[in-house]
Amino acid sequence: MLFKKNYLSVGSVVGLNNDSRRLLVIGRQMFSETNNIIRDYAAVEYPNGFTDPKEQLVLFDKDDIDLVYHYGYVDQREMLLDELLTDAEERNIMKEK
Numbered sequence: 001m002l003f004k005k006n007y008l009s010v011g012s013v014v015g016l017n018n019d020s021r022r023l024l025v026i027g028r029q030m031f032s033e034t035n036n037i038i039r040d041y042a043a044v045e046y047p048n049g050f051t052d053p054k055e056q057l058v059l060f061d062k063d064d065i066d067l068v069y070h071y072g073y074v075d076q077r078e079m080l081l082d083e084l085l086t087d088a089e090e091r092n093i094m095k096e097k
Helices: 076-096
Strands: 013-016 022-032 037-046 058-060 065-070
Touching (some): 022 058, 022 076
Antiparallel strands (some): 013 022
């Protein structure tokens, strides 16, 4: 079955432009209090994962991704969430105009 998604699933492992770490995606559409904007993804370092409650999440956008090492699990619920996230992103863009 072929399908199109706009967001990587939780559990995906990526490499970012100009960053040698591998990152495990643990969330999407996360608010960055530092920059006061919504970032596409939140991640922790792979393979360590979340190891310290004081640990800062790595927040980044789709355009920052250089390479996808692994795609997370996708089922019908994930596809529905992808649609909802995409709709929310489009509404947010429309508000900014």
